[in-house]
Amino acid sequence: xxxxxxxxxxxxxxxxxxxxxxxxxxxxxxxxxxxxxxxxxxxxxxxxxxxxxxxxxxxxxxxxxxxxxxxxxxxxxxxxxxxxxxxxxxxxxxxxxxxxxxxxxxxxxxxxxxxxxxxxxxxxxxxxxxxxxxxxxxxxxxxxxxxxxxxxxxxxxxxxxxxxxxxxxxxxxxxxxxxxxxxxxxxxxxxxxxxxxxxxxxxxxxxxxxxxxxxxxxxxxxxxxxxxxxxxxxxxxxxxxxxxxxxxxxxxxxxxxxxxxxxxxxxxxxxxxxxxxxxxxxxxxxxxxxx
Amino acid sequence: xxxxxxxxxxxxxxxxxxxxxxxxxxxxxxxxxxxxxxxxxxxxxxxxxxxxxxxxxxxxxxxxxxxxxxxxxxxxxxxxxxxxxxxxxxxxxxxxxxxxxxxxxxxxxxxxxxxxxxxxxxxxxxxxxxxxxxxxxxxxxxxxxxxxxxxxxxxxxxxxxxxxxxxxxxxxxxxxxxxxxxxxxxxxxxxxxxxxxxxxxxxxxxxxxxxxxxxxxxxxxxxxxxxxxxxxxxxxxxxxxxxxxxxxxxxxxxxxxxxxxxxxxxxxxxxxxxxxxxxxxxxxxxxxxxxxxxxxxxxxxxxxxxxxxxxxxxxxxxxxxxxxxxxxxxxxxxxxxxxxxxxxxxxxxxxxxxxxxxxxxxxxxxxxxxxxxxxxxxxxxxxxxxxxxxxxxxxxxxxxxxxxxxxxxxxxxxxxxxxxxxxxxxxxxxxxxxxxx
Numbered sequence: 001x002x003x004x005x006x007x008x009x010x011x012x013x014x015x016x017x018x019x020x021x022x023x024x025x026x027x028x029x030x031x032x033x034x035x036x037x038x039x040x041x042x043x044x045x046x047x048x049x050x051x052x053x054x055x056x057x058x059x060x061x062x063x064x065x066x067x068x069x070x071x072x073x074x075x076x077x078x079x080x081x082x083x084x085x086x087x088x089x090x091x092x093x094x095x096x097x098x099x100x101x102x103x104x105x106x107x108x109x110x111x112x113x114x115x116x117x118x119x120x121x122x123x124x125x126x127x128x129x130x131x132x133x134x135x136x137x138x139x140x141x142x143x144x145x146x147x148x149x150x151x152x153x154x155x156x157x158x159x160x161x162x163x164x165x166x167x168x169x170x171x172x173x174x175x176x177x178x179x180x181x182x183x184x185x186x187x188x189x190x191x192x193x194x195x196x197x198x199x200x201x202x203x204x205x206x207x208x209x210x211x212x213x214x215x216x217x218x219x220x221x222x223x224x225x226x227x228x229x230x231x232x233x234x235x236x237x238x239x240x241x242x243x244x245x246x247x248x249x250x251x252x253x254x255x256x257x258x259x260x261x262x263x264x265x266x267x268x269x270x271x272x273x274x275x276x277x278x279x280x281x282x283x284x285x286x287x288x289x290x291x
Numbered sequence: 292x293x294x295x296x297x298x299x300x301x302x303x304x305x306x307x308x309x310x311x312x313x314x315x316x317x318x319x320x321x322x323x324x325x326x327x328x329x330x331x332x333x334x335x336x337x338x339x340x341x342x343x344x345x346x347x348x349x350x351x352x353x354x355x356x357x358x359x360x361x362x363x364x365x366x367x368x369x370x371x372x373x374x375x376x377x378x379x380x381x382x383x384x385x386x387x388x389x390x391x392x393x394x395x396x397x398x399x400x401x402x403x404x405x406x407x408x409x410x411x412x413x414x415x416x417x418x419x420x421x422x423x424x425x426x427x428x429x430x431x432x433x434x435x436x437x438x439x440x441x442x443x444x445x446x447x448x449x450x451x452x453x454x455x456x457x458x459x460x461x462x463x464x465x466x467x468x469x470x471x472x473x474x475x476x477x478x479x480x481x482x483x484x485x486x487x488x489x490x491x492x493x494x495x496x497x498x499x500x501x502x503x504x505x506x507x508x509x510x511x512x513x514x515x516x517x518x519x520x521x522x523x524x525x526x527x528x529x530x531x532x533x534x535x536x537x538x539x540x541x542x543x544x545x546x547x548x549x550x551x552x553x554x555x556x557x558x559x560x561x562x563x564x565x566x567x568x569x570x571x572x573x574x575x576x577x578x579x580x581x582x583x584x585x586x587x588x589x590x591x592x593x594x595x596x597x598x599x600x601x602x603x604x605x606x607x608x609x610x611x612x613x614x615x616x617x618x619x620x621x622x623x624x625x626x627x628x629x630x631x632x633x634x635x636x637x638x639x640x641x642x643x644x645x646x647x648x649x650x651x652x653x654x655x656x657x658x659x660x661x662x663x664x665x666x667x668x669x670x671x672x673x674x675x676x677x678x679x680x681x682x683x684x685x686x687x688x689x690x691x692x693x694x695x696x697x698x699x700x701x702x703x704x705x706x707x708x709x710x711x712x713x714x715x716x717x718x719x720x721x722x723x724x725x726x727x728x
Contacts, residue, residue, distance in 0.1 A: 054586035057565055078354045141391060150395040233392045235352065235380035245381040246352040252583035253561065 049259035056256060071260035075247055079261055083236055084243040085268075088222055090153055091239055095160040096217045100210055102161065103168035108198045110169065111176035112184060122173060125166040133163060137230055144231055155231045160221050168213050175209045176202060211279030219269045240265050344374045345629040348392070348401030350385035359649035366645055367636050373629050393417040399624035400633050405439040405449045405615040406683035407526065408691055412619065413448045419622045420446040421634060428638035431656040435681045439615055450618045450634050451655035452643065455579035456671045457507045457612040457684070458596035465492070465570060473597045480600045484550040487573040496572035497551040498563030499706055502699040505555075506685035508576050509702060510612050512540045515602035519610040519680040526688040528727030532719040538712055543602070545709040555706055578614070578684075579653075579671055594667065598674060609679030613671075614687055615655060690726060697722045 048061065055066025075081065106125070110118050140159060141150075149155040183205075184197045192201070225241040232238055247254070247261045273280065347364075351357050357379065364375040378398050380388065385402075393401075393412060403409055403418075412418040425447040429437065432451055440449040466472075469490055474480040484494035499505045513522045517536045524530045525537065552563060552572060564584040566572040575581065576599065585591040601608040618637060624630040636642050643654035648663055653671045661672060675681065686694035701719050704711065 054590070057568060057584060057586070058590075060565075060569075074354070078352070080352070145395060229384055229388060230391065233380075233388070233395050233397070234378050235349070236378070238380070238384075242381070242384060245384050248381065248383060249353045249583070250350070250382040251560070251578070251580040255561075 045259040046263055048256050049263050051256050053254045053256050071254075071257045072264065075257055075261040075264065078257075079243040079246040080236065081240065081243055081261075081264065084238060084240040084246075087153075087237055088239040088241070088268075091156050091160070091228070092218055092221045095157045095164070095221050096214060098157075099161050099164045099168055099217055100213060103165045103172055103213075104203060104206060104210070105198065106165065106169045107172035107176050108202055111173040112181075112197075112202070122170065125169045128163075128166045129170070133226065141230060150231055151233045151237065152231070153237065156227050159227050159231070160224070164217055164220070168217070171213060172206065172209055175206060179205055208279050208282050211276045212282075215273055215276050215280045218272050222269060341374075341376075342626060342629070343372065344376050345400065345626055345633045346376045346378065346398035347633065348385075348398035349377050349379040350382040350402045352379050352381045356650050359646045362649055363637070363642050363645050366642065367633065370636060371632050373632060375633065393621075397621050399621050399626055399630040400618050400637075401621065403449065403617065403619045404683070404687050405436075405451060405617055406687035407689055408683075408687040409440075409449045409619060410442050411690070413442050416622055418448060418619045419624075420448050421450060421620050422446050424450060424620075424631060424634045424638065428635060431638055431640065431658055433657060433676070435678065436615065436655055439681060439683060440617065448619060449615075450638055451615045452617045452637060453647065453650075453652035453654055454613045454615040454675065455652060456596075456674050457511070457576070457578045457599075457614075458671075458674065459599055460567065460575045460577060460581050460594060460596045461573060462567065462570065462593050463595045464593050465573060471573075474600045476600050476604075477602045481547075481550075483573075484547075488550070492570075493552050493566065493572045494550040494574060495547075495552065496563040496567045496575040497555040498558035498560045499555040499703060500557055500559045502703070503686055503694075504560045504563075504577060505702050505706065506694070506698060507578065507612060508544065509540065510682060510685050510688075511576065511599040512544055512602070513537070514610040514612075514680075514682060515599060515606060515608065516540050516543060518606045519682065522610070522682060523688065526685065528689070528693075528723055532723050533713075533716040537716055541705060541709075541712040541716065544705070545712065548706075548709055556703055579667065582667060592666075596667070596670065607679075610682060611674055611678035611680070612682045612684055613675045613678070614684045615681075616652075617655070693723060693726045697726065 048056065049071055050067050050069065052066040052068045052070070056063065059065070106121075109115070110122055140155075144150050144152075144155045179202065183201055184192075187197050187201050222239070223241060225239055228239045229242065244258065244261050244265060247258050349357075349360060351360050360377065364377065368374055376398075380392075385392070389403075389412075394417065397417075403412075409418070413420065420442065425437070425440075428450075429447075432440075436451050437447065440447050440451055442448045469486070469492075471483055471486065472479075474483050487494040497505075497508075510522065513525065516539055517525075521530060521536060525532070531537070552558070552566060555563070560577060560581075561584055563572070564575060564577065564581050567575045567581075568585060568590070579596075582591055582594055585594055598608055598611065618634060620630055620634065638656065640654070640656045640658035640660070643656045643659050644663075646652070647654045647659065647668070651665060651668055653664075653668055653675070657676075661669060664672065682688055685698060689698070697719060701715050701722075705715050
């Protein structure tokens with residue numbers, strides 16, 4: 001949409017002419033304050049990530065100067081970021097794809113068929129979400145140690161899939177329940193198998209919730225390093241979130257360097273969000289009502 | 292067609308009526324799935340141990356220590372032909388993870404600390420004694436180092452590499468400008484603090500937000516007031532925390548607190564060091580690593596330290612806090628000969644020299660050439676060489692669970708409310724009893 005069409009829009013013109021009442025002024029003040037309060041830490045980190053530690057140590061953080069790009073280059077090299085970004089991709093991509101694949105299948109059966117176990121299964125999936133992950137750390141650690149899967153990406157991926165499938169199944173089954181029954185009935189009459197109904201009828205309609213869940217799952221799995229730190233022991237297999245720890249010394253931490261690293265680590269989730277933003281917003285509300 | 296009520300029949304019902312479902316998965320899809328699973332499994336690199344390689348678990352991921360170790364291992368390869376496979380984890384994760392790391396498949400040689408904190412892993416059989424290495428290289432280290440590296444049975448379990456002392460740091464330029472002199476004893480120290488307050492300087496920089504820096508102050512006060520032996524016994528759970536001796540330490544600390552920077556609980560050590568750097572504070576009790584806060588060159592050259600002063604002439608100031616970092620040997624290593632070779636090399640003056648050339652620590656090996664040291668390194672080496680006893684810092688001299696779950700919160704409670712000494716000491720004693728058993 002171009003700016004020209006925006007100004008021609010009658011509604012917008014009305015909004016522009018709307019009188020500034022005291023309540024409106026108050027609203028704007030409130031909204032601006034909240035926005036600044038939320039954005040300030042991020043901008044502060046971004047600002048200081050471009051500054052030299054020696055300068056801020058001498059002059060304090062409330063100062064202007066000492067600008068440099070070195071923090072980014074140093075963070076990338078010292079934090080071993082190239083390798084760790086790759087590790088995060090190795091963990092996140094299969095985990096998200098398999099989670100979504102499994103949960104669409106589970107949700108399809110739970111939502112579209114009437115088995116006696118549908119409700120108990122759905123309760124189980126939802127209840128398992130409430131289980132604190134930490135409670136399972138020791139049994140899982142021992143199990144993986146017994147089968148020799150410690151220090152192996154697979155252990156982290158499998159645990160992520162197991163924990164995330166419940167939530168995704170819950171959301172997807174709500175969405176699929178809202179799809180008209182007649183869609184699959186018509187396919188059934190035409191002789192479509194269950195697989196075909198799932199793969200060719202229902203799944204293409206789930207694009208919006210899948211995008212929404214995709215964004216959430218990528219963010220959660222990418223940001224997690226609890227399981228990675230629990231199961232991986234080789235420093236060069238850790239995900240990028242632990243790369244930030246690489247930028248901290250045993251005692252001394254260059255906080256400007258750490259800010260530069262944090263900004264870089266945050267970029268992929270922001271990119272994913274903006275790419276899928278449209279579907280994300282519509283996907284969040286799509287399952288909410290039974291249309 | 293009228294819409295039937297309810298959902299579709301279940302597949303089993305369908306099968307009954309129509310005589311079976313078609314296979315939902317085609318062969319191609321199955322093969323594709325299988326291939327991707329195999330690819331996943333392939334992500335785990337597994338192989339037989341290489342006889343020409345030694346696996347080393349490192350906690351050095353920062354640029355300078357990493358480069359220093361790379362240089363050491365390059366020299367090791369040139370000397371012996373053995374490669375070192377370095378598995379580097381950042382120091383914070385490494386320390387948090389050490390338990391699960393050692394229970395999994397640890398590296399043959401791994402970085403750790405001397406003192407009480409090493410003994411636990413040897414006790415439970417995760418690390419092995421290295422008396423056979425010490426028999427060969429023991430002359431390279433002082434007796435104080437040997438003691439710090441032994442288990443309770445007197446076997447050596449750690450190989451020391453480098454150390455850094457704790458002391459009272461100051462800016463020589465500030466001392467010179469104001470005509471201050473180095474305090475030798477408590478009364479000198481107190482009058483120096485008062486002089487500083489008179490000139491508008493905050494006498495002692497102090498940050499306790501990290502939890503551990505204040506342990507250094509406690510350790511020194513305890514060693515100066517009650518002596519080294521009492522301190523070590525207290526750390527080992529053999530003395531009482533609610534004793535008059537410990538209370539005297541807290542009382543003394545309470546008297547000195549007005550000279551400390553206010554609001555310490557909300558300040559990290561780096562922020563406290565910054566106040567020394569910017570000339571707002573006069574002194575700071577911390578480890579040598581404080582110099583990392585100061586930019587190399589002029590800023591760092593204007594930094595010096597003196598030994599923590601004597602509080603009681605009959606006890607003196609001979610005990611110095613100098614944590615030693617070193618290596619431990621995994622129990623049942625994959626390449627025992629290679630691991631021994633590596634430990635022997637790391638103990639040598641040659642290896643320690645290569646390391647400290649890049650990372651300005653102080654080498655543990657007494658034969659190391661000190662000509663390349665900067666003034667602070669030389670002074671540190673002298674301080675420790677002349678020390679009667681060396682302590683390792685509270686979180687290494689006592690059980691880690693006591694240090695983390697009892698000492699940190701209780702010391703912070705003391706700083707928040709210095710009047711509650713009796714309450715704090717009896718609470719620490721009760722918790723010590725339950726931890727040490």
